[in-house]
Amino acid sequence: MGKVVLKLADxxxxxxxxxxxxxxxxxxxxxxxxxxxxxxxxxxALRGNQIAPGSIIVGGHNFGCGSSREQAVSTLxxxxxxxxxxxxxRIFLQNGINLGLRTVVCPDVEASEGDExxxxxxxxxxxxxxxxxxxxxxxxxxxxxxxxxxxxPYTRKLLIExxxxxF
Amino acid sequence: MGMTVAEKILARAxxxxxxxxxxxxxxxxxxxxxxxxxxxVINQFLEIYQGTNLQPKIWNPSRVSIIFDHRVPAExxxxxxxxxxxxxxVLSQGIGKFHxxxxxxxxxxxQILPENGYVRPGSVVVGTDxxxxxxxxxxxxxxxIGATExxxxxxLGTALxxxxxxxxxxxxxxxxxxxxxxxxxxxxxxxxxxAQGANFKAIEFHGPAIRLMRTSGRLVICNxxxxxxxxxxxxxxxxxxxxxxxxxxxxxxxxxxxxPDRDAVYDQVIEISVSKLEPQIACPHTVDNVxxxxxxxxxxxxxxxxxxxxxxxxxxxxxxxxxLKGKKIADxxxxxxxxxxxxxxxxxxxKGYLGTLMSSGAVVMNxxxxxxxxxxxxxxxxxxxxxSTTNRNFKGRMGNPNSQVFLSSPAVxxxxxxxxxxxxxxxxAK
Ligand code: SF4
Numbered sequence: 001m002g003k004v005v006l007k008l009a010d011x012x013x014x015x016x017x018x019x020x021x022x023x024x025x026x027x028x029x030x031x032x033x034x035x036x037x038x039x040x041x042x043x044x045a046l047r048g049n050q051i052a053p054g055s056i057i058v059g060g061h062n063f064g065c066g067s068s069r070e071q072a073v074s075t076l077x078x079x080x081x082x083x084x085x086x087x088x089x090r091i092f093l094q095n096g097i098n099l100g101l102r103t104v105v106c107p108d109v110e111a112s113e114g115d116e117x118x119x120x121x122x123x124x125x126x127x128x129x130x131x132x133x134x135x136x137x138x139x140x141x142x143x144x145x146x147x148x149x150x151x152x153p154y155t156r157k158l159l160i161e162x163x164x165x166x167f
Numbered sequence: 168m169g170m171t172v173a174e175k176i177l178a179r180a181x182x183x184x185x186x187x188x189x190x191x192x193x194x195x196x197x198x199x200x201x202x203x204x205x206x207x208v209i210n211q212f213l214e215i216y217q218g219t220n221l222q223p224k225i226w227n228p229s230r231v232s233i234i235f236d237h238r239v240p241a242e243x244x245x246x247x248x249x250x251x252x253x254x255x256x257v258l259s260q261g262i263g264k265f266h267x268x269x270x271x272x273x274x275x276x277x278q279i280l281p282e283n284g285y286v287r288p289g290s291v292v293v294g295t296d297x298x299x300x301x302x303x304x305x306x307x308x309x310x311x312i313g314a315t316e317x318x319x320x321x322x323l324g325t326a327l328x329x330x331x332x333x334x335x336x337x338x339x340x341x342x343x344x345x346x347x348x349x350x351x352x353x354x355x356x357x358x359x360x361x362a363q364g365a366n367f368k369a370i371e372f373h374g375p376a377i378r379l380m381r382t383s384g385r386l387v388i389c390n391x392x393x394x395x396x397x398x399x400x401x402x403x404x405x406x407x408x409x410x411x412x413x414x415x416x417x418x419x420x421x422x423x424x425x426x427p428d429r430d431a432v433y434d435q436v437i438e439i440s441v442s443k444l445e446p447q448i449a450c451p452h453t454v455d456n457v458x459x460x461x462x463x464x465x466x467x468x469x470x471x472x473x474x475x476x477x478x479x480x481x482x483x484x485x486x487x488x489x490x491l492k493g494k495k496i497a498d499x500x501x502x503x504x505x506x507x508x509x510x511x512x513x514x515x516x517x518k519g520y521l522g523t524l525m526s527s528g529a530v531v532m533n534x535x536x537x538x539x540x541x542x543x544x545x546x547x548x549x550x551x552x553x554x555s556t557t558n559r560n561f562k563g564r565m566g567n568p569n570s571q572v573f574l575s576s577p578a579v580x581x582x583x584x585x586x587x588x589x590x591x592x593x594x595x596a597k
Contacts (some may be wrong), residue, residue: 005262011362013561024245026207038568062363068297070313087300096312141191141328156215
């Protein structure tokens with residue numbers, strides 16, 4: 001269960017999530033301070049720890065479009081946010097899976113800021129409106145990476161398996 | 168059942184006879200490109216080896232390319248220190264295709280790869296940059312990935328769990344009017360498809376207008392395919408690809424052209440005729456907010472930018488110089504020109520284009536990404552408007568969320584710099 005702390009429109013770009021001028025900062029320990037840096041109020045709330053871990057951002061279609069910058073994922077992951085969107089841009093979604101950011105694809109989701117959402121594998125239940133919305137499960141290829149704990153442990157496992165034999 | 172170019176390339180790279188859209192494959196990577204964000208890739212790469220007893224070693228350093236372009240010369244101690252770390256890593260791993268900050272062989276990654284012949288038809292190219300789609304202009308399957316995914320490629324030499332994309336076929340017919348070209352075509356297409364219209368899909372370009380187009384124009388088309396969400400934009404290789412690779416990129420060895428099967432299966436087919444197309448402008452703050460120039464002509468501008476991995480090539484500078492020759496840009500306009508590579512810079516210098524642009528009042532800057540991504544230089548003031556030949560106009564993209572960015576071709580940018588407002592480059596046209 002989590003509360004919707006931010007509701008966003010379609011086509012939210014990685015320039016909005018993590019503005020390019022902070023791109024010299026790469027460490028996941030340092031990127032969270034610049035999350036949504038140009039939405040100054042929301043950024044201040046994040047930095048002031050006024051947003052509980054597990055809180056939810058609801059986006060429209062094509063969330064995370066634009067640049068491949070991974071900071072746009074580590075900055076959200078650092079605040080332990082969950083992203084529910086009608087759809088995601090490919091690279092952002094993949095980066096989210098690789099780094100273990102919780103992303104949920106829910107094409108019909110309806111929610112307002114302040115609503116409480118319960119997210120299961122199959123659906124989102126909006127506790128505030130009582131409505132339920134189906135979730136699109138991740139393809140199994142992506143689920144395998146999540147199950148391994150992210151792309152780094154997943155790759156480490158393959159590397160160990162494959163080392164010592166010609167590949 | 169036949170295969171598209173994307174399917175053929177991914178089948179070969181995954182050692183399979185046939186793949187189809189939706190299959191999950193693990194293709195061998197022919198070229199793995201990063202820029203300054205290699206600093207983050209290195210961290211993730213070293214992390215993979217934590218607790219394994221294995222020495223961190225790139226699977227094949229000759230297939231890795233690192234290019235400094237996003238913040239050159241470094242704008243801050245932080246960037247300079249990251250670049251230093253990357254240089255040391257390049258030396259320790261023996262990475263071959265490294266392009267440091269140099270006036271001769273430096274430049275923007277999406278120009279450096281083609282001009283050095285690093286990309287071949289049929290290759291699988293990954294890059295930690297969304298505009299890696301550019302390299303589909305040479306008939307490759309090229310797509311953007313994040314830094315952690317690149318670390319995984321460096322370790323294994325393959326891209327994991329790749330879903331073969333469905334392909335949209337775009338057939339382009341007709342002949343461009345004067346001062347209308349590839350940038351207008353791709354902006355028009357993005358407007359039609361919308362910013363997410365090609366999400367998780369490849370776009371394959373066909374038709375006589377594409378066959379007649381030089382590689383420099385094809386790079387524009389594939390570069391911006393990602394602005395419609397495409398995983399990859401691909402122009403099947405042909406005679407022009409071979410000409411470019413032999414005579415401009417110095418490629419000697421064998422070149423295999425990969426073309427789609429006659430009975431390849433496409434997700435949808437879109438036909439476009441360019442004969443009546445007028446210059447197209449992407450308006451703030453999304454790339455798919457595309458309008459014909461007549462709808463925005465007269466919009467006052469403060470800054471014009473000509474350059475980037477989209478339109479910083481020799482023919483772009485040539486057209487701008489032809490329009491500005493002997494004239495002065497408007498008093499209230501700042502015009503910034505940044506050639507896409509050192510090679511292009513020297514060629515434009517030798518041909519006199521840079522001198523012409525400077526005499527008109529433009530500032531010619533060093534090759535690199537410059538103001539495109541809003542980190543480094545050329546920021547806009549509050550409430551100011553830019554007209555740029557780059558590929559993105561998202562809010563804040565050029566460094567200031569309180570400014571606006573319009574996108575156009577170099578011809579429109581040059582003509583508008585003269586007037587001080589968005590203007591059609593053809594005399595008398597609206
Ligand atoms: S010129 Fe702009 S779009 Fe191209 S690689 Fe550089 S920052 Fe990215």
